[in-house]
Amino acid sequence: MKFIGIIPARYASTRFPAKPLALLGGKPVIQRVYEQVCNVLDDVCVATDDERIETAVKAFGGKVVMTSPNHKSGTDRCCEAYHKVGKGFDVVVNVQGDEPFIQPSQLEAIKACFDAPDTQIATLVKPFTPADGWDALENVNSPKVVIGKNGNALYFSRSIIPYMRNKDKAEWLAGHTYYKHIGLYAYRASVLEEITALPQSSLELAESLEQLRWLENGYTVKVGISEVETIGIDTPQDLARAEKFLQEQIMKE
Numbered sequence: 001m002k003f004i005g006i007i008p009a010r011y012a013s014t015r016f017p018a019k020p021l022a023l024l025g026g027k028p029v030i031q032r033v034y035e036q037v038c039n040v041l042d043d044v045c046v047a048t049d050d051e052r053i054e055t056a057v058k059a060f061g062g063k064v065v066m067t068s069p070n071h072k073s074g075t076d077r078c079c080e081a082y083h084k085v086g087k088g089f090d091v092v093v094n095v096q097g098d099e100p101f102i103q104p105s106q107l108e109a110i111k112a113c114f115d116a117p118d119t120q121i122a123t124l125v126k127p128f129t130p131a132d133g134w135d136a137l138e139n140v141n142s143p144k145v146v147i148g149k150n151g152n153a154l155y156f157s158r159s160i161i162p163y164m165r166n167k168d169k170a171e172w173l174a175g176h177t178y179y180k181h182i183g184l185y186a187y188r189a190s191v192l193e194e195i196t197a198l199p200q201s202s203l204e205l206a207e208s209l210e211q212l213r214w215l216e217n218g219y220t221v222k223v224g225i226s227e228v229e230t231i232g233i234d235t236p237q238d239l240a241r242a243e244k245f246l247q248e249q250i251m252k253e
Contacts (some may be wrong), residue, residue: 003111003186004089005041006081007033008074009097011050015235020053020097022239025246029233031060032100038062040107041093047081072200073210075185079196082189090114092192094185098233100242102184109224110186121195121214122186122222123153125179126229136180137173141234143181143209145223153221156181156209179223182230185211195219 009020009030016022020030030046030053038044045063048054049071057064065081078094091114095102106124113122125145128137136142140158148154155161164172172178187195195214203212211221231242 001090001111001114002088003041003091003093004082004085005037005044005093005095005107006078006085007037007044007046007095007097008077008081009046009048009050009053011048011053016233016239018052019233019239020048021056022233022236024100024233024239024242025250028056028060029100029239030057030097031062033095033097033102034060034062036100036102036104037093037095037107040104042089043085044095045081045085046097047077049077075187075192075210076196078187079192082192087189089189092187092189094187096183096232099183099230100233101230101245103226103228103230106182106184106224106226106228106230109226110184113186113222113224114188116222118220119222120188120191120219121211122224123211124182124184124224124226126182126226128173128178128180130173132173134169134173137178143207145179145181147179147223151223153211153215153223155215156207156211158207158209179225182226183232191219 013019021028045065046057047065047067049069054064065084067077067080071077082092110122113119143156144161145156146154146161201213201216203216233239
């Protein structure tokens, strides 16, 4: 199977404008993401609506596609970019442009989901541990996932699911395995065409999670499990935390 990675990147962001161009260890965040992905997938490109990001990607030798500024989601942007780069790939991998520490093992895990011929969409999760603490579990910017016995997602929520009845909250992380969603998606190319044609759904609008649109319309989302910790960058505070993490990794090498 042939896999193409597409990295949606917007300049405008409510919580962190110009995030893709913010420097992390002397390189733009978008470059960090691109370099993590380019040796694992068959092809990679950045999909953006901003000429400043286009210029930055070209400056480090990356591939970039200009897309409409009117897309409501990264998935929609991926679909347009996929049409522009030309077809010929079996699976489109949507790599978040704010995940500079995405690991090859995680990309391999999501690719492995498509060993099953019935996989339509795939994503990744990481188990929460008791050491993560209650604040991490409660964080609404870190969606939780409930997984069925067949390895498919049952539901995604910004709330803590499941709710552990008759147990003190201090016991929840020790008494049940909760899963944190890692914002990495992959879609069979034909399925990507279908899901981007769907109107926004009531669950999606309620939780502001586009993957609920797919579940609500009957699509299955296969879940791969990763033990690797990543640091997504949503705010300037996250960037400072990522810089510290990067320096710690450099010191270990």
